[in-house]
Amino acid sequence: MTAAPNPASATGRAKSLRPRARLAVAAGRFVAWTSRVVQFGTGSVIGGRVSLLIDRNLLSELTASRDVVIVSATNGKTTTTKLLSSALGTSRPIVSNWLGANMTPGIVAALATANATDTAVLEVDERWVDSVLRATNANTVVLLNLSRDQLDRTQEVRKLAEQWRIALKTTPPRTVVANADDPLVTWAALAAPNVVWVGTGQEWTADAAGCPACSGRIDFTDAGWACTACDLRRPSVDVALTNGVIAINGKTMTGELALPGRVNRVNAAFALAAASAMGTDLDQAFDGLDDVREIAGRYRVAQFGDTRIRLLLAKNPAGWHEALELLEGPSTPLIIAINARIADGHDPSWLWDVAYERIGQRFVVAIGERRHDLAVRFRYGNINHIVADDLESAIELVRQSPSYDPTLPIDVASNYTAFQDHLEHVGGVL
Amino acid sequence: MTSLPATRLNDSAVRIVSLYPDLLGTYGDGGNALVLSRRLEWRGIAVEHITVDAGEPVPDSADLYLVGGGEDGPQVQATRELEQSQGLHRAVDNGAVVLAICAGMQILGHRFPDANGTSRPGLGLLDCETIRVERPRAVGELLTTSAQLTTPEGIIELGQLTGFENHAGRTIPGSRSQTLAAVEVGEGNGDETEGIITGKIVGTYLHGPALARNPLLADALLGWIVGTSAMTPLDDTDVDSLRTERIQAARDHELAPRRSWRDILRRS
Numbered sequence: 001m002t003a004a005p006n007p008a009s010a011t012g013r014a015k016s017l018r019p020r021a022r023l024a025v026a027a028g029r030f031v032a033w034t035s036r037v038v039q040f041g042t043g044s045v046i047g048g049r050v051s052l053l054i055d056r057n058l059l060s061e062l063t064a065s066r067d068v069v070i071v072s073a074t075n076g077k078t079t080t081t082k083l084l085s086s087a088l089g090t091s092r093p094i095v096s097n098w099l100g101a102n103m104t105p106g107i108v109a110a111l112a113t114a115n116a117t118d119t120a121v122l123e124v125d126e127r128w129v130d131s132v133l134r135a136t137n138a139n140t141v142v143l144l145n146l147s148r149d150q151l152d153r154t155q156e157v158r159k160l161a162e163q164w165r166i167a168l169k170t171t172p173p174r175t176v177v178a179n180a181d182d183p184l185v186t187w188a189a190l191a192a193p194n195v196v197w198v199g200t201g202q203e204w205t206a207d208a209a210g211c212p213a214c215s216g217r218i219d220f221t222d223a224g225w226a227c228t229a230c231d232l233r234r235p236s237v238d239v240a241l242t243n244g245v246i247a248i249n250g251k252t253m254t255g256e257l258a259l260p261g262r263v264n265r266v267n268a269a270f271a272l273a274a275a276s277a278m279g280t281d282l283d284q285a286f287d288g289l290d291d292v293r294e295i296a297g298r299y300r301v302a303q304f305g306d307t308r309i310r311l312l313l314a315k316n317p318a319g320w321h322e323a324l325e326l327l328e329g330p331s332t333p334l335i336i337a338i339n340a341r342i343a344d345g346h347d348p349s350w351l352w353d354v355a356y357e358r359i360g361q362r363f364v365v366a367i368g369e370r371r372h373d374l375a376v377r378f379r380y381g382n383i384n385h386i387v388a389d390d391l392e393s394a395i396e397l398v399r400q401s402p403s404y405d406p407t408l409p410i411d412v413a414s415n416y417t418a419f420q421d422h423l424e425h426v427g428g429v430l
Numbered sequence: 431m432t433s434l435p436a437t438r439l440n441d442s443a444v445r446i447v448s449l450y451p452d453l454l455g456t457y458g459d460g461g462n463a464l465v466l467s468r469r470l471e472w473r474g475i476a477v478e479h480i481t482v483d484a485g486e487p488v489p490d491s492a493d494l495y496l497v498g499g500g501e502d503g504p505q506v507q508a509t510r511e512l513e514q515s516q517g518l519h520r521a522v523d524n525g526a527v528v529l530a531i532c533a534g535m536q537i538l539g540h541r542f543p544d545a546n547g548t549s550r551p552g553l554g555l556l557d558c559e560t561i562r563v564e565r566p567r568a569v570g571e572l573l574t575t576s577a578q579l580t581t582p583e584g585i586i587e588l589g590q591l592t593g594f595e596n597h598a599g600r601t602i603p604g605s606r607s608q609t610l611a612a613v614e615v616g617e618g619n620g621d622e623t624e625g626i627i628t629g630k631i632v633g634t635y636l637h638g639p640a641l642a643r644n645p646l647l648a649d650a651l652l653g654w655i656v657g658t659s660a661m662t663p664l665d666d667t668d669v670d671s672l673r674t675e676r677i678q679a680a681r682d683h684e685l686a687p688r689r690s691w692r693d694i695l696r697r698s
Contacts, residue, residue, distance in 0.1 A: 148456055207456070
């Protein structure tokens with residue numbers, strides 16, 4: 001359907017919005033402004049909702065004259081969206097919703113203020129890929145991974161994979177950039193006509209043991225994976241991450257990134273693959289990646305009173321698996337915060353799927369609304385811990401600990417809403 | 431999966447098997463194995479924990495088997511493999527203890543519904559049947575009245591059971607089974623009761639994981655193996671705080687503590 005580039009954007013001519021769409025945009029911006037004035041929040045979601053009430057086809061209109069790329073996943077979509085925006089931004093103007101409002105209202109709000117022909121790099125919630133793809137006819141779709149998250153309110157991961165598969169069949173993008181190491185993503189992406197397969201050696205495979213195609217058993221080996229009952233198997237890859245080196249189009253990218261950890265090299269590999277598929281020069285794109293130092297406050301070192309803290313986000317077992325890589329080295333005390341609000345999922349049983357034992361001998365202060373769940377998890381993990389009521393008292397306990405090193409920032413690793421609370425404490429997203 | 435300490439092979443060690451955590455490990459129930467292992471270790475009792483993934487042979491000589499919750503597709507695959515292997519059936523005949531959670535409980539019964547709602551034969555080890563009912567999925571805190579376990583050594587008090595349920599389907603106990611307790615808050619089996627016990631097989635809808643939130647249930651299962659007198663008191667301060675908080679939360683129907691308007695606007 002979108003095999004040819006959008007003619008409007010090819011000529012650089014923007015279709016002007018219909019009067020109804022213009023009204024919708026204006027109303028949304030007014031509501032968002034009001035929301036900011038009364039300090040309700042950024043206002044982007046509520047503004048977008050008002051716009052969509054007035055014109056429910058607004059997303060189609062706002063993307064009619066631009067290239068659109070969609071990034072979705074359980075983990076890493078915000079980071080990859082930011083990295084891809086930065087990589088593409090070296091060669092063309094872009095607009096993005098990378099602050100995390102990743103359903104249609106947030107996307108509409110982000111696009112409403114942009115030039116009509118800027119390339120849209122859209123982070124899209126896993127459950128919204130289908131409707132955003134249909135509305136935007138995105139020409140590139142980047143699919144990173146699917147794993148357990150917020151099981152009390154989302155569908156099972158297999159059903160999400162099936163939704164993706166149907167969406168890619170119904171509205172085929174020109175290129176899909178997909179994770180060859182995730183059987184669920186692979187199965188979904190196989191429905192698309194043209195796939196760039198990225199292999200980064202996914203370590204979290206606990207959600208993919210059952211084959212999405214036939215419910216047989218998937219066998220994982222060091223070399224890859226294959227279903228033991230049907231012919232679904234790991235496709236051969238076009239872009240590979242091996243020992244920190246990204247191999248793409250016959251080139252190897254070895255440069256350092258500002259963002260820490262293996263997981264961000266994985267995200268960078270997907271961003272490079274997508275940027276390259278969209279025609280950006282690789283070296284230029286890689287330079288763009290290095291400009292990204294933090295994502296919506298993640299990895300930020302901030303001042304809390306007269307103490308420095310480093311904010312880390314990990315929302316689910318797969319996310320913690322990656323975050324623990326950064327937490328298992330040092331010996332200084334750290335703080336872990338867990339909430340269980342709507343956006344976190346109400347059931348924190350998944351804490352038992354996380355190998356917190358990797359923290360080793362570090363002293364941990366548990367905070368957040370579910371600090372007692374954390375404390376029980378730590379107790380059975382033989383992890384040296386204490387419970388505190390809030391971030392302030394947790395920091396005080398850390399400072400009193402004999403293993404505290406005042407020259408280093410205190411790691412504060414949190415899940416979603418706890419992270420947002422801490423970010424607000426230190427001044428929000430800059 | 432949570433990692434467990436390496437344990438030595440020893441004839442006197444209590445052998446605990448986690449069955450198919452790769453298929454039935456979606457809801458954190460793997461933590462039950464860690465809880466059981468630690469509560470034995472802390473009492474100086476040797477333990478050996480064995481993880482059996484799908485496709486691997488099921489040993490029939492272990493003392494305690496754990497079956498967790500999972501998604502509809504993998505649930506059917508797990509039933510198929512357990513039926514073929516018959517290892518769990520032989521273990522139960524030999525007097526092994528089984529704790530089956532949620533989907534695990536459903537497949538151990540006589541019949542259960544698959545992803546399409548079609549009734550399928552279960553393993554028939556637990557005397558119950560799960561049927562599909564037209565009601566919204568039961569998702570939320572589950573709290574029971576004081577639960578009891580009847581054993582040859584007498585009645586063991588388990589206290590109130592607390593956990594998180596997330597399931598469709600209604601489980602009907604058979605004439606050879608007992609239930610664990612009456613429901614105070616939540617859905618449970620669907621008839622105001624929660625849990626199914628047939629012999630030494632205990633089924634429940636409780637996640638949390640169940641044994642992390644309910645240490646008396648953990649000790650009752652272990653007591654079946656090493657004797658209740660070996661279940662000396664442990665420091666459960668952290669667990670007690672958690673139980674107090676969750677029991678209150680369930681009674682307050684407090685699913686989203688301190689949810690502000692900002693949360694709603696932030697993430698629609």
